[in-house]
């Protein structure tokens with residue numbers, strides 16, 4: 001495969017060294033070279049997963065470990081079916097770890113590693129400087145379709161401590177390669193939900209079910225959440241969530257699904273990943289109020305935001321399905337005619 005893996009453990013820190021000679025199949029590499037709007041940054045050598053269980057049994061260690069619990073067992077602890085009504089913050093029965101895979105430690109599985117040091121920072125979605133707590137609550141209200149955790153709640157303090165600990169050793173002010181879910185090449189065509197439906201039936205429905213509603217770990221009402229989380233329907237993430245954007249979802253799916261694949265050994269072709277993401281996003285899901293207030297500077301709106309208003313003249317269908325190069329071009333032109341306006345061409 002052109003990939004050598006060496007695992008080393010020292011001082012309670014498990015380090016995986018990945019030496020990269022080539023990523024993907026030759027066809028994928030050729031497609032990437034042909035289609036990539038931006039060549040992905042080279043992937044640095046080390047993926048460091050600080051070991052939560054090696055922390056001492058003091059207040060810090062206990063708080064950090066307590067933050068792993070609502071990440072994995074979100075439905076039980078802060079979900080809509082949790083026994084203590086005061087702790088029902090999430091609006092669906094997903095777990096943070098449904099998307100932040102391996103409890104926020106998987107490379108390109110939207111890990112928490114390296115995230116803490118990036119805050120506080122300017123956030124295009126709110127048009128203001130945001131905190132890590134604000135980012136957690138962004139997922140609470142959208143991905144979890146619920147309400148914000150109070151900033152001083154034990155749950156928030158624990159989750160943030162967990163994210164902080166997982167970011168140990170990642171230098172501030174530098175990108176962490178392996179964060180997010182990857183930047184695979186884009187298609188020159190619009191993504192095709194009809195083709196995606198076939199991909200879904202063949203590769204996804206066995207776990208996520210033909211109706212996309214997933215499979216409960218236990219029975220509805222018991223607070224045990226899902227063995228296979230729903231991808232759409234009333235108990236899924238809402239339409240303001242990051243996972244409801246095509247570029248974010250296609251990369252997540254390509255790097256991680258069917259569950260168990262990794263970014264460097266994906267199972268789906270690029271076309272299949274883009275098309276199945278488009279199919280999933282064409283299905284109904286809860287709606288977030290006031291989405292028109294997102295991205296007050298429209299030139300900073302991600303090209304794959306599925307809801308308007310937009311500054312670029314393209315309709316929601318174009319933003320939902322791509323191709324994105326013409327949209328980026330239009331945004332760049334607008335930005336050039338409005339000097340000083342910062343533009344956002346990333347997937348964030």
Ligand code: HEC
Pocket residue numbers: 071074094095096097098099100110111112115135136139140143144159163179180181237241242243248347348
């Ligand atoms: C349905 C999927 C989903 C669920 C469930 C979810 N998130 Fe997220 N989360 C995302 C996506 C997508 C992003 C954006 C990643 C990016 O910008 O590359 C994100 C981003 C984040 C970030 C910032 C990561 C970064 O790299 O900047 C944090 C922190 C976070 N989520 C915390 C949480 C917490 C805590 C929970 C549970 C309460 C949660 N998320 C549940 C999908 C999800």
Ligand code: HEC
Pocket residue numbers: 094097098099101102199200203204205206207208227228229230231237243249252253257258259268276277280
């Ligand atoms: C072998 C079972 C399995 C298959 C097949 C599978 N998934 Fe998943 N998927 C999972 C599990 C399990 C999770 C949650 C991860 C966890 O809990 O550790 C998940 C999470 C997800 C998520 C984020 C969570 C959410 O609810 O939105 C998306 C999106 C997703 N899968 C899409 C797909 C797509 C698209 C396919 C087909 C290409 C697919 N999956 C195939 C098991 C599977």
